[in-house]
Amino acid sequence: MKVLKVPYAEKDEAKALGARWNPTRKSWYVPDGVAVEPFAKWLAGGAGSDAGAEPSSRDARAAKPVVGSKYVELAHACNPFEECAECKPKLIDSGWLDAHQAVRKLLAGL
Numbered sequence: 001m002k003v004l005k006v007p008y009a010e011k012d013e014a015k016a017l018g019a020r021w022n023p024t025r026k027s028w029y030v031p032d033g034v035a036v037e038p039f040a041k042w043l044a045g046g047a048g049s050d051a052g053a054e055p056s057s058r059d060a061r062a063a064k065p066v067v068g069s070k071y072v073e074l075a076h077a078c079n080p081f082e083e084c085a086e087c088k089p090k091l092i093d094s095g096w097l098d099a100h101q102a103v104r105k106l107l108a109g110l
């Protein structure tokens, strides 16, 4: 089901194309199985314009991993809390180790 934003003046046009009225939501919608193309101009597109209709498919941010400035991707599946000969050069190159040691010093001084 696709919710539509149909201005009152265009409701008859939408109805003629097959849109249905949902009295609970007080909105027009395209029933399942009906092509949405003819209703394109009424489809709610902008972010937040129709909050709650399909939150899972709209929230693109939820799918993005959170990456900080000191994020380093390591292909090696080693213990992150132990030094690893294979990963250490990468961490030094990226500046991660410097940042890590700075944090350690900071914590040690507390």
Ligand SMILES: [Zn+2]
Residues within 6 Å of the ligand: 076, 077, 078, 079, 084, 085, 086, 087, 088
């Ligand atoms: Zn490693």
